[in-house]
Amino acid sequence: MNNYIYNLISEGEHQQLDFKFEISDSRKIAKTLSAFANTDGGKLLVGVKDNGAIAGVRSEEEFFMIEGAAQLYCKPEVHFTVKEWKINKRTVLEIDIPKDIHKRPVKAVNKEGKWLSYIRVKDQNLLANTVLLKVWKRQKQELDLVIEFTEKEKILLQYIDNNDSISLSKFCKIAYLPRKLAEKILVNFIVLNIIEMVFTEKATFYKLNENFDINELNDIS
Numbered sequence: 001m002n003n004y005i006y007n008l009i010s011e012g013e014h015q016q017l018d019f020k021f022e023i024s025d026s027r028k029i030a031k032t033l034s035a036f037a038n039t040d041g042g043k044l045l046v047g048v049k050d051n052g053a054i055a056g057v058r059s060e061e062e063f064f065m066i067e068g069a070a071q072l073y074c075k076p077e078v079h080f081t082v083k084e085w086k087i088n089k090r091t092v093l094e095i096d097i098p099k100d101i102h103k104r105p106v107k108a109v110n111k112e113g114k115w116l117s118y119i120r121v122k123d124q125n126l127l128a129n130t131v132l133l134k135v136w137k138r139q140k141q142e143l144d145l146v147i148e149f150t151e152k153e154k155i156l157l158q159y160i161d162n163n164d165s166i167s168l169s170k171f172c173k174i175a176y177l178p179r180k181l182a183e184k185i186l187v188n189f190i191v192l193n194i195i196e197m198v199f200t201e202k203a204t205f206y207k208l209n210e211n212f213d214i215n216e217l218n219d220i221s
Contacts, residue, residue, distance in 0.1 A: 004042035004111060005092055006087050008045065009052045013123040016042035022050045023062040030073035030108035033066075033097055035118040035125035037078050037106040042120060047092040056090030066095060075107045075115060104136050121199045129204055131168065132197060134187045147188045152177060157194070161214045165198060165205040 013019055016036070023029055023046060036042040046066070047057040063082065070078040072220075083094040105117035105128060116191040117128040133212045138145075147153070148188065155175045160166050171183045186206060194212050207212065 004043070005054075005087060005094070008043065008094075009048060009054075012052070013119050015122055016040055018042065018044050018123070019048040019050055019052070020044060020046045021055055022046070022058055024031045026065045027073050027109060027111055028070040028071040028080070029066055031110075031118055031125050033070055033074050033078045033080070034106045034108040035114075035120040035166060036097040036099050037074075038117060038128065039099065039120040040102045041097055043094055044095035044097065046095060047090065054087055054090055054092060056087075056092055063093060066093075069108075073109050075109070101139075105133055113114060120166065123198050126199055126201065131190070131204070132182050132187050133182060134183060135190050138187060138191050145188060145191055147192070148186075153185060153189075156189070157208070157214065160195065160206065160208050165207040167205055171206075 008017065009019075011017055018032055018036075019080075020029070020032075022149055024144050029044075032044060036044075047055055049055055066082075066131050067192075070080060078097060078100075080098075081096045085092045085094060107115040107117050109115050117126075117133060118125045119128050119132070120126075152175045156166065156171055159171075159174060168179070168182060168186065171177065171186070172179055175182065177185075186195070190197065190206075193209050198207055
C-alpha cells in the first residue's frame with residue numbers, strides 16, 4: 001500500500017497535487033482548498049516536504065487546522081475526504097478535494113479579512129480574475145447566449161489569430177473599449193467556447209479555442 005503514496009510523490013507537485021510539510025496556518029491552507037475546488041480538484045499530501053521527502057505529520061492538530069480551514073475560512077464550505085497512511089512509522093495525510101462547479105467560486109479569507117477566489121494552475125494557486133468570476137456566474141445561469149457580432153468582436157478574433165493571444169488591456173486599447181465592455185465580450189466568447197483563458201503568475205491572456213475555426217468568421221460576418 002505504501003507504493004501508492006510513493007507513486008503519488010514521484011509525480012511531483014502539479015495542478016492536482018500539492019505537498020505540505022506541515023499545516024501551521026488555517027488561512028493559508030484555505031487558499032489551496034479554494035484553488036483545488038475551483039479548478040480540477042486535487043490531493044493534498046500533508047507530512048511531505050517540497051522535495052518529496054516524507055517527514056510525517058507532527059501533530060493531530062494539523063488535521064483540525066485543515067478542517068477549520070474548510071469550514072471557517074472557505075465560503076462555501078469545502079468538503080473533503082481524508083486517508084491516513086503509515087510509512088516507516090511516519091504518518092502522511094491524504095486530503096482529497098473534489099472539483100465542485102456548482103459551488104464555485106469557493107472563496108478563502110486572507111489575513112486582512114478579505115474573501116478571494118483562487119484557481120490552481122500547474123503547481124501554483126493564483127487569484128481568479130474578474131473575467132473568470134463572470135464566466136462562472138454566466139455558466140450557472142444556463143441561459144441561451146446570443147451575441148451581436150460587431151466590429152469589436154472581429155477586431156478581437158482577428159488580433160488573436162494574428163498574434164496567438166491578447167490581454168484584456170490590449171483589447172481595450174485596440175478596440176477603444178472601456179474595461180467592463182471588453183470584459184463582457186471576452187466572457188461571452190469564453191462561454192461560447194470560441195476563446196479560452198491562459199493563466200500565468202504575472203498575467204492572463206486569451207487565445208482561440210483549439211476547436212474553433214477562424215474561417216467561420218466569414219460565415220458570421
